[in-house]
Amino acid sequence: MTEKKIRVLVAKPGLDGHDRGAKVVARALRDAGMEVIYTGLRQTPEMIAEAALQEDVDVVGLSILSGAHMALAPRILELLKANGQEDVKVFIGGIIPDDDMPKLKEMGIAGIYGPGASTEDIIRDIREAVKP
Amino acid sequence: MQTEPVLKGNRLALSRLLTQVENDAPEGRSALAELFPHTGKAHLIGVTGAPGTGKSSLVNQLTLHYRKAHQHKVAIIAVDPSSPFTGGAVLGDRVRMRDLSGDDGVFIRSMASRGSVGGLAQKTAAFVQVFDAAGYDIIIIETVGAGQSEVDIARLAHTTIVVEAPGLGDDIQAIKAGILEIADVLVINKADRPGVENTERALRSTLELAHPTKRIIHHHGRMMTLEAPVTDAPLWMPPILKTIATDGTGIPELAEAIARHKSHLHQSGDWASRDRARLRSELDAVLQEELMSRYLNGSHREAYEQALEKVIRREWSPYEAVRALLNGK
Numbered sequence: 001m002t003e004k005k006i007r008v009l010v011a012k013p014g015l016d017g018h019d020r021g022a023k024v025v026a027r028a029l030r031d032a033g034m035e036v037i038y039t040g041l042r043q044t045p046e047m048i049a050e051a052a053l054q055e056d057v058d059v060v061g062l063s064i065l066s067g068a069h070m071a072l073a074p075r076i077l078e079l080l081k082a083n084g085q086e087d088v089k090v091f092i093g094g095i096i097p098d099d100d101m102p103k104l105k106e107m108g109i110a111g112i113y114g115p116g117a118s119t120e121d122i123i124r125d126i127r128e129a130v131k132p
Numbered sequence: 133m134q135t136e137p138v139l140k141g142n143r144l145a146l147s148r149l150l151t152q153v154e155n156d157a158p159e160g161r162s163a164l165a166e167l168f169p170h171t172g173k174a175h176l177i178g179v180t181g182a183p184g185t186g187k188s189s190l191v192n193q194l195t196l197h198y199r200k201a202h203q204h205k206v207a208i209i210a211v212d213p214s215s216p217f218t219g220g221a222v223l224g225d226r227v228r229m230r231d232l233s234g235d236d237g238v239f240i241r242s243m244a245s246r247g248s249v250g251g252l253a254q255k256t257a258a259f260v261q262v263f264d265a266a267g268y269d270i271i272i273i274e275t276v277g278a279g280q281s282e283v284d285i286a287r288l289a290h291t292t293i294v295v296e297a298p299g300l301g302d303d304i305q306a307i308k309a310g311i312l313e314i315a316d317v318l319v320i321n322k323a324d325r326p327g328v329e330n331t332e333r334a335l336r337s338t339l340e341l342a343h344p345t346k347r348i349i350h351h352h353g354r355m356m357t358l359e360a361p362v363t364d365a366p367l368w369m370p371p372i373l374k375t376i377a378t379d380g381t382g383i384p385e386l387a388e389a390i391a392r393h394k395s396h397l398h399q400s401g402d403w404a405s406r407d408r409a410r411l412r413s414e415l416d417a418v419l420q421e422e423l424m425s426r427y428l429n430g431s432h433r434e435a436y437e438q439a440l441e442k443v444i445r446r447e448w449s450p451y452e453a454v455r456a457l458l459n460g461k
Contacts, residue, residue: 030218043230085144
């Protein structure tokens with residue numbers, strides 16, 4: 001039996017067009033031996049949940065710089081759950097004010113990373129979160 | 133029955149089964165056995181070509197066409213390379229297929245090549261079986277950006293589309309063996325770019341040199357000949373089509389050429405002979421893998437390691453080692 005690969009969907013919901021951070025993370029996860037499905041800019045929550053379903057990912061990584069995280073994150077979690085994928089771990093990278101972090105964690109977001117976060121931390125947290 | 137939800141169209145069950153198949157889990161193997169009697173109905177379309185020729189955009193447009201014009205259910209298997217060093221991969225074909233989201237008649241699955249070198253992954257053929265059994269009428273397989281020898285797709289697909297773009301090489305590229313020979317349909321994408329006439333001329337002269345009387349395929353190191361079937365059906369000459377995948381120009385004509393190729397396959401008997409060749413190569417691949425793992429998991433492991441040492445010390449050649457192992461010494 002071949003080794004189980006960690007599959008991660010990297011998506012950018014919302015309307016901001018800055019995807020450098022998402023690409024840096026995608027590449028770092030690739031170099032850590034993960035299979036990264038990259039979906040590109042301006043994804044709706046519905047598109048993200050559909051891609052997560054078709055790709056049977058373990059993790060969804062959202063890059064949100066627009067400030068719309070308090071609207072987008074719960075919607076995506078809800079759609080994943082509706083599809084029967086409540087076990088998928090959702091991480092967020094981007095600009096998240098300190099006040100919002102506990103609220104997002106409470107909703108079920110597994111990790112939040114701001115500017116300057118190290119990719120090693122992200123990789124370690126993903127590995128930890130998907131441990132069987 | 134373990135696979136009943138998949139046969140009934142449950143998309144989460146289908147997706148999870150694909151993962152089990154890809155990881156060669158025991159549940160995946162038993163599910164494939166259950167599903168196999170339901171396969172053999174779908175039209176398998178391969179799309180291959182060099183990186184950057186627009187394969188993903190073309191698959192996007194072609195699928196939109198199939199959904200609008202025929203309401204066919206379409207599955208897309210998009211293969212991208214795995215890193216040879218870390219085993220990781222970035223699978224980016226979905227970026228060009230966003231027009232297809234929100235349609236329950238389409239299922240896109242990205243696949244990392246995981247060390248295979250022929251342009252597909254080891255489990256791509258098994259994915260095809262799962263989608264076929266799940267009732268997808270058309271299965272489009274997009275290969276790794278392929279150069280010259282990634283021709284496994286021709287063994288898997290009924291209809292192979294080779295995508296070219298203007299300005300990618302001179303006419304000597306066109307007469308090399310390999311990828312052009314496997315084309316059932318040739319597409320020059322990005323046909324609004326300069327140089328399209330030169331590309332078309334080079335491809336056309338290559339095709340006119342070829343006489344496709346019988347196909348000789350390389351099969352596990354042996355050359356196998358598929359005899360041209362004895363019928364009155366005319367030989368298939370691959371058409372050359374021009375498309376602009378970003379705006380859909382030429383897509384209805386492409387779909388029409390694919391449909392003509394499908395009826396040609398049925399009339400000439402090639403559909404059955406390709407099916408036979410494909411299943412034979414799948415059977416051989418599984419047999420090879422199974423024999424190898426049985427051999428090594430049996431009592432032969434020690435003898436194998438000793439033989440390997442002798443090979444490393446140059447005392448035996450690999451051929452002598454295998455002869456000794458199989459003769460039980």
